Amino acid sequence: MNYKTILITNEPSIRTITLNRPERRNAMTHEMQTELISAMEEAVASGCRVLIFTGAGEAFCSGLDLSELQAMRDKSAAEYRIDAERIARLFVTLSELPIPTISAVHGPAIAGGTGLATICDFTLATPDAKFGFTEARIGFVPALVSAFLALQVGDRQCRDLLLTARIFGAEEAQRLGLVNEVVAHGDLMTRVQALAASLIANSPESQRATKRLLASQNRAWLDAAIMAALEANAESRETADFREGVSAFLEKRKPVWKQ
Template structure:
């Protein structure tokens, strides 16, 4: 099957998904989200035994595409809800895929890009990679990533990253446990494939069962968190602060927030 925004290659039971919009720093679109959902869910029933996620060019994923952000200002509440549900399905599909997943982060992974990178079982990053949950800078709520981030780094660090919206490097991400390994750029792809080969040498049934067990242990909490996140995500898109934040971002100026402290 051919895709417009991603490349999919299979080799020796290893599937590599490459976000393929290098001219837009692999910024996420609705079409990309839909294609990622399709290939990730299909991978669960395919003959592949491990999945690598990476980006074309100098970026992993720079977050949501500017044109998508612009269109959000005119969307209906129902359309906002559908948008949020699509992103939730993408994150949950990647998190619960019964195959080992590896993110090879070749450059900046911002907002939703950080979510994609850190939801994989293993995250490798180049020394120059940057991460950040920058949603609060545009009046948005990082609701869906929050559901998973609290599990990964704990409440205190989760608050730091989500409330500040700051960027942080690969070394700090490694120290927090969001990145497993820092790898030089030229060694990133070979190292990711070497890890994938070592993983598929293990029992496929055991790996699948272990991943299902881990997902099931977090099921009740995560299901409730995702439901709450969907509501928060959709509501935040209807606020005056969101409209002002997006406008300011697109116009490259400081936002003048409508809400009060």
């Protein structure tokens, strides 16, 4: 398949997906989300053993693209629901992929970029990597990513990260358990390749079975959480705060919230 927003490279048993919109700091579009889903499904079908995610240029993924934000103001509730379902499918596909996944993060990985980076089985980051669930800054509800984040860091830390919408660095992300290793920038891909090689040395059937087991243990809770998140996501986009937050962001001003 020919992709417009991502690059695919192959080595023996390893496939790398590179987010390839460096001029936009790899900001996500609907097209990129759809291509990522297809690329993951294609990777499994190809028989590769490890899937790596990284970003071209100076960022991993800076979040949702400005053009998508502009379009949001005119969408119907049904269209919002379709958008949310596509993001849910992206995250669930990544979470339940039957092969090990690694993200190699440098620079910003913000909002949906944080989700993409940290839902992988392994997240390696450079010291300059930045993370943040920044949706509350512009009137969004970080609904879908909250389901995965709560499993990863627990309720207390989840509340901190989502309600403050703060940016945090690689070392804090490691302390929280969202990052496995912090690696010097020049050594990042070498360390990622070494990790991939160690994974390939293990039993592929054992890895598939382990990932199925882990997915099954969380599925009932996660399915319910995602359904609630889809509703919350759609409802939030009908609010005055959402409209004000998007307008303020596009107009490069501080939002004025109604109490």
